[in-house]
Amino acid sequence: MKPLKNNLTKEPIKVYSWATPNGHKVHIMLEECGYQLGRDWLAIPVDIGAGDQFKPEFLAFSPNNKIPAIIDPYGPDGKLISVFESGAILLYLAAKTGKFLPKSTRGKFEVLQWLMFQMGGLGPMLGQNHHFRLYAPEKIEYAINRYTNEAKRIYGVLNQQLKDNRYIAGKTYSIADIAIFPWTRNWKNQGIEINDYPYFKEWFENVGDRPAVRRGVEVLASLRQPLHDAKAKELLFGFSQSRQGK
Structure with missing residues (x-):
């Protein structure tokens, strides 16, 4: 795919998303690449607490029922393309714009190993940390300690990498x-003391x-509400997830 040279698309990229870490990755990337919200890309809310992620029209291009997903009218061959999974979207936009990769x-793989670190380790582990510390219906000491300690290990890895x-x-x-x-951004809720990791x-x-x-972290932020509703928790963490595709 040839990088765009200050030639933003006439028809905006549609970003189906919500105000979560994975959603914000894509919002930030688009803004960093020079795309302007409302002109070059549109944020289409997918309220994951209300079950929007299970709607057939969303599953048609995001079969894993997760946000974010994008539809770009001008794909690599000039035709419409849809991409799901936040890491894949970052790579797609980096290829499209020629930026941030x-x-x-050598340089590419130095970046990709850390992208994989986020996708395969940091994101899932901090996600479990959030779940057991904030959302689980019962406080399980073993789980809280397990994922808090793993969060501390991960922040230690980042701190060491950023030392030099x-x-x-x-x-x-x-x-x-x-x-x-x-x-x-939620280091406080993860049991982290940021001053322990100065770099x-x-x-x-x-x-x-x-x-x-x-700008990116403000996108859709006003729509997100604290997750207290039992139905929303069931949609995100319960039986509804296991029924998809059956």
């Missing part, structure tokens, strides 16, 4: 930073001050 083979690097994958801001930042803290404040990041 190095062109050299301005950004996650080296000297240059990349999709690795964009992927990781939204998941670490991470400096990076966190640096990235959080970027205008595109500030």
Whole structure:
């Protein structure tokens, strides 16, 4: 796919999303790439607490019933394409725009290993941390300790990496930073004391001050409500999930 050269699409990219870490990854990436909300891309809310993710029209292009997913009218062959999974969307947009993923083979894999770290480790582990600390109907001490300790280990890995690097994958801001930042915004709820990780803290404040990041994390944020409703919890964590596709 040839990168766009300041030639934004005439018809906007549709982003089916919600105000979650994975949703914010894509919101931030679009803003960082120079796409403007309401002009070059549209945020279409998928209220995961209300079960919008199970609607047939959403499952048609996001079969894993998860947000985010995008529909780009101008895909790599000039035709419409849909992409689901936040990491895949970051890679797609990096290829489309030629931004935030190095062109050299070495540089590319230095970034990709940290993107995989987020997708395969940081995101799932911090997600479990949130679940057992905040949402589980009963407080299970073993689970809380297990995922709090894993969160501390992960923040330690980030802190060590950032000791000698301005950004996650080296000297240059990349999709690795964009992927990781939204998941670490809730460090307080994860049982983390940010001052214990000074290099991470400096990076966190640096990235959080970027205008595109500030814009990205506000997208759809006003629609999200605290998850207290029993029906919403059942849709997200209960029997409804296991019934999909049967």
